[in-house]
Amino acid sequence: MKKLPLAIETFAEIRENNYLYIDKTEQILRMVQSAKANFLSRPGRFGKSLLLDTMQQLFEGNQALFEGLYIVNKWDWLTKYPVIKLDFSSGSVSNREELDRRMHQLLANNQQRLGLEFVPCEDSINYFEQLIRETHHHYQQKVVVLLDEYDRNILDNLNTPKSANGILSGLKGLYSVLKAQDAHIHFIFMTGITKSTKVKLFSGINQLVDISLDQRFSDICGFTQVELETQMAEHLSGVDWQQLRDWYGGYQFLGTEIFNPYAVMLFAAKDKQYRSYWFETGRPSFLLRLLQRHRYFLPDFEQLEVSDDILDSFDVEHINPVTLMFQKGYLALDKVYTDELGEQSYKLKIPNRDVRSALGNQLIAGYASIEEESKTLRQNLYRALSNGDLPALKHELIYIFDLIPWRSYKLQIIEEFKGFYTSVAYAFFSNINATVIPESTRNRVQIDMTVMLGDYIYVMEFKRDERKEFTPFEPNPALVQLKEKAYGEKYRHSGKTVFYVGLIFNSHERRLVQMDWEPLEPSPSLS
The missing domain is CATH 3.40.50 (Rossmann fold)
Structure with missing residues (x-):
């Protein structure tokens, strides 16, 4: 060998x-x-x-x-x-x-x-x-x-x-x-x-x-699956190719799918242990500062569609975070299509679990200033979400936002960054391998986010309350909004348990102050 x-x-x-x-x-x-x-x-x-x-x-x-x-x-x-x-x-x-x-x-x-x-x-x-x-x-x-x-x-x-x-x-x-x-x-x-x-x-x-x-x-750098199967077969014997692709694949440059070569070799060298090797290549301190400076709404990572000029442009004094993330490999091409104007457009994605995990850890640290307890918090969130345990989920989310030091809120200038709370939640949810689907209003005052993990689907709405003295809403307006708009109907026949979750954050207390939930009622039986 x-x-x-x-x-x-x-x-x-x-x-x-x-x-x-x-x-x-x-x-x-x-x-x-x-x-x-x-x-x-x-x-x-x-x-x-x-x-x-x-x-x-x-x-x-x-x-x-x-x-x-x-x-x-x-x-x-x-x-x-x-x-x-x-x-x-x-x-x-x-x-x-x-x-x-x-x-x-x-x-x-x-x-x-x-x-x-x-x-x-x-x-x-x-x-x-x-x-x-x-x-x-x-x-x-x-x-x-x-x-x-x-x-x-x-x-x-x-x-x-x-x-x-x-x-x-x-x-x-x-x-x-x-x-x-x-x-x-x-x-x-x-x-x-x-x-x-x-x-x-x-x-x-x-x-x-x-x-x-x-x-x-497209494949002049990096490894294709065919190359791995034929030229690196001994090192990867018995590997689950779908799992390897989920962890270290996901790149494409208008051609066949590409695996990160350094990550795959580290995986093979370390007894085929699936873990994040991405930031062994260096940590993105400048990128994190750039995202914070732009008040970047992190859930947008899940639905980015850009044009040629965004992918190609790079101006030292006016750096677009999306441009830098794509060129440095934190984002990859997902789909290429011709838009209604007849121009070529690109849908981007976070390429794999390796990058998502490593980037998520850094986003948690950068946006929420939480590092030491990050793994424990992510484990607790995973258990709560994968078991449909809403009381435990509420407890963990309250604890997470209470942990965020006030200097982090000051850094984000929270009054000007209405997506801060949702961005922090996204950083945690995406880092436990949950599927996150964001849908947001233009002004970020009300933000919907669907989180899927295991047998459960959580349709969430994040609402910001501006009152100086908070008193609980009855009923929860975020929950009412979800039910009135029937946001969960698309998941009714998914075979999974669906919950509506309304979360309210108070700008003055700077914390999660109210969270209520209801299961999506099953369709009435036809007589």
């Missing part, structure tokens, strides 16, 4: 040391033959760095590493190309000056590896031009340029837009070299997480083709 290449992104090390390699050379060949300059956006830990390293070995003509792979008898091994590779995935910079030093060092590393002797320009942009020309002249062969994680230094500085913009400006100057030196370049390939706006950053590159949502290359 081949070893799993955890944390190994060097193609030669994998091929020379009996590590597992999922063959992506057919897709690589297709891309190389399709366009001179390509760009690929994928979430972190999806294999972008290994992809670039594989391409470097391919262009440098290291045929022995490709024996047994698709491409070995389809590539011209007699023609070798010098490769300039700029890898921004490591190291950290916080301003333009540090970026310039980092770029200069990367260029110097390439000059040394390529065996070129010339005195480099002090300015990194001129140095890059010089390196491309000298490489072409020395090897009498046009140059291949590979850029890995082009946006890493931008993403690392999103908390300080001034620094991020300075870094973006420096990178734009660097990439503009590629247009000026086009006559010396054979092929360009760039990877990143965001599409940092091809217009802003890549305007200097001629005809850069974005293959991020191109069906021909």
Whole structure:
């Protein structure tokens, strides 16, 4: 059985040391033959760095590493190309000056590896031009340029837009070299997480083709089920494929379904234990702050429909949370369709339980400032919901909202964020693998949310009370609304027990102050 290449992104090390390699050379060949300059956006830990390293070995003509792979008898091994590779995935910079030093060092590393002797320009942009020309002249062969994680230094500085913009400006100057030196370049390939706006950053590159949502290359990173069944079968023997898909699949880039490769390998390496491995790739502190700043209504994650411009746009000073979540892998494509305007639209989803669980924990911490008791609270909620125990559910929800410190309410500016209470409830419900279906009014004053778990369906309405001195309503207006609108009728013949649940939160007491429920009465029998 081949070893799993955890944390190994060097193609030669994998091929020379009996590590597992999922063959992506057919897709690589297709891309190389399709366009001179390509760009690929994928979430972190999806294999972008290994992809670039594989391409470097391919262009440098290291045929022995490709024996047994698709491409070995389809590539011209007699023609070798010098490769300039700029890898921004490591190291950290916080301003333009540090970026310039980092770029200069990367260029110097390439000059040394390529065996070129010339005195480099002090300015990194001129140095890059010089390196491309000298490489072409020395090897009498046009140059291949590979850029890995082009946006890493931008993403690392999103908390300080001034620094991020300075870094973006420096990178734009660097990439503009590629247009000026086009006559010396054979092929360009760039990877990143965001599409940092091809217009802003890549305007200097001629005809850069974005293959991020191109069906021909949908599986160039990540694993398909066919690949797992045929090339990773020994590691996954006896696995329940539907369960594996529910936990680690769910991605698609206008093609076949893709599994998160890093999560699947960790799953296999850790005795096939189903657990969340997502945030072993890093925690989304900036994303959480962005959601809070936008007062983002969390249940909207279950019903997002967006256009091309939302998926593609990325402006350092005006970041759309949905754009960032999609490009970083917290959201994935669910359905693609043509809307009534004749434009292509996309329905998004949280891809799998791995991401949902990890993200849910962070949302609970970020929105409610609850961390230490989170697991116990989620376990208690699960028991209450899965057993139809409404008194226990009421007790847990009251306790959860009483736990939220007042500083969290102040942080959310609760008077301006009418969806706060529902967002907290959603963060908990979605993190116990319940099915959550939100339906909300435009002003967020009354919000409906259906929660399904086991043999029970809970049709809920969240209502906010503005009175300074709360006295219980009789009857509960949220419950009355649910019954009058007959929101639960669609579930009458589901074969499950259906409850109407009315929840009232008081803005001054900042807590759940009233919760009442009634079962949906069965249909009267016909005589």
